[in-house]
Each structure stands twice: as C-alpha cells, then as structure tokens.
Amino acid sequence: MKAAFISAYGSPDQITTGELPIPEINSDEILIKVHATSVNPVDWKIASGSMRRFLKIQFPYIPGADVSGVVEKTGSEVSKFKKGDEVFAFLDIVKAGACAQFVACKESLVAFKPRHITHEEASTIPLAGVTAIQALGKRKQDIKANDHYLILGSAGGVGILALQIVKAHGAFVTSVVSGSGMHLCNRLGADDTIDYTKTDIRKIESRFDFIFDTTGKYNYFNLSHLLKKKGGVFVTTLPSFTTILAMILLSMLRIFRYKKKVSIVMAKPYLPDLEYAGRLILSHKLNAVIDKMYSLSEIKEAWSHSIKGSVKGKIVVKIQ
C-alpha cells in the first residue's frame, strides 16, 4: 500500500512516501481503507524525536492519529462493524498509521462517521475534538450555560472545535485569534473576538470562568487575574514547567480555600468522547473547518504548513 512514513527521528522534512505492507489485523481489530486523515502538530513533534522519552514508536513510523474511511475487513471478535461501513477514529498515537491507504485499529476506538459530512470533514474531528472535550470537562457536563470562556488559539484545530462545543452548551465565548480567524470565529458563534496582535490580552477588562489555552503561549501566572475572583479554571494543551509549578502551588493554596484551578489536558482516545462529538455533528452544532487539503504525496507540504502555524481549522490529507 502507499504510505507516508519516517525511518528515524530527525527533521520533519525527512518524511517520505513509498510502499509498505498492508497491516495484519488482530481478532479485535478492523482494517480501515483510509479516505482522509488530518495533520496534528503532535505528528511532526513525534518525528523530530522531541517526545521520544514519553512515546516509544517503532520505525518505519506511519503518522496520522485521525482517520476517516471505510471498513475493509474485520477481526473474528468484531461485532459492531461490517465491511463497507463508514467510520472515523482517534488512533493510539504510538501506533498511529492513518497516512496510508489502510490502517488497523481496535474496534473499541471506532465510531460510525456522521453520514452527512465527507471523509475529509470527518478526519478533522477525532484528535482535536476529543482534546477539546477532555479539556472542557468530563464529557462537558462541566460547561454551564452563561459561564464565560476565554479560548486562546480559537481558530486552530483544537480551538475551533472547543469554541463550538462551548457554544452548544449556551455559554459565552471570547475568542483570541489573529487575522482571518476573527471572521471564522464570529461565524461559528463567538460572542467576542480579540486580535492578540493588536490587543495585549493581559490588559483586558473582562473576567472569565474558564480559560482554555490551546497555544501553549500563555501561562497561569500571567493570566490568573483574568479568572473570576470566586474561582475559575485555566487549562492548557502544552505541559510546561510553569504550568506544573502553578498546579503544585494551587493545590497547596487549596487549604486556604483558594478556588482557582490549573490543569493540563493530555488527550487520549476515548470512544464515548468521539461519539459525543459525532452527536454534536449530527445536530449541526459542531462543524468541521478545513484550512487546506493535500494529497498523500504532498505530505511534506502539509507538515510544513502546520509547522509554519497560522492554521485556521485543520489541514487534511486526502488518501483515496
């Protein structure tokens, strides 16, 4: 099968395409004929070797944690799916494999793709959507109508889904973005948008119940005054020394009834979260946003685009 892969850690530029064997499946697995995958920054971070202490991958490593495609073959214990079903999934990042014509995946990670959207659209949802859901609360029961959310990086892959999930629960969202992200976030329901290239976000007057930093460019210490006095939560997608320090300090302050909280989201594939995203898509409360589409042979360009930044929505790699 055609696949994109890396053979050693190094510059993300070394990703190449070629022929690799179609994966064998275990009895609890499904072979998916991949129609589309989407790029996540973790793909090229893994390739660079910067995560090798936490994630032990094997070479050749085929990236791609997001898949949308059609069931080609099922293992003997698989009961929920049959050949021809349209599915999408958030794959285990250590194995990944969706930048290829076929990928093997445990049945327990796979959901039916919402029918009214394309494979390209569906491929933008799994990793970023599950990250947003896990960051915002344990399957979002924590999102209260009328609470005020500040989403930093609101037009990016994770942020654009977080914005829509919060709006689906009737809460208010202030989106922090730049350039064309303003228009995109307004269109998808943001109550307010701030261009961080023009306004120093630390100096704004509003106060929030929840700050979600999807960019890793902010930290609790320089934004804690934007949380409401009675409490509030700061969640980030990027673990840093500063955030870990803030978590330790705040847990110590809890004995003085200090109510503000800090946490780091470490997204894991979890089917109920993906199915929840699927239901929001079916009820038209969650929409896929595609920045640009590439073919498998353009994988280097797709990664360069992601590395360069300024992504609005998701970068998709079309396979079939």
Ligand SMILES: NC(=O)c1ccc[n+]([C@@H]2O[C@H](COP(=O)([O-])OP(=O)(O)OC[C@H]3O[C@@H](n4cnc5c(N)ncnc54)[C@H](OP(=O)(O)O)[C@@H]3O)[C@@H](O)[C@H]2O)c1
């Ligand atoms: N811990 C986890 O489980 C987890 C899961 C998913 C993602 N992540 C990490 O989270 C980060 C975001 O992921 P993603 O997929 O959303 O990336 P992305 O699609 O590249 O989006 C990042 C967004 O942030 C914006 N941005 C950059 N600097 C900003 C700033 N100072 N203020 C506000 N917005 C800013 C960018 O647009 P402009 O530059 O045009 O403003 C872009 O729209 C990545 O580092 C990724 O590795 C972690």
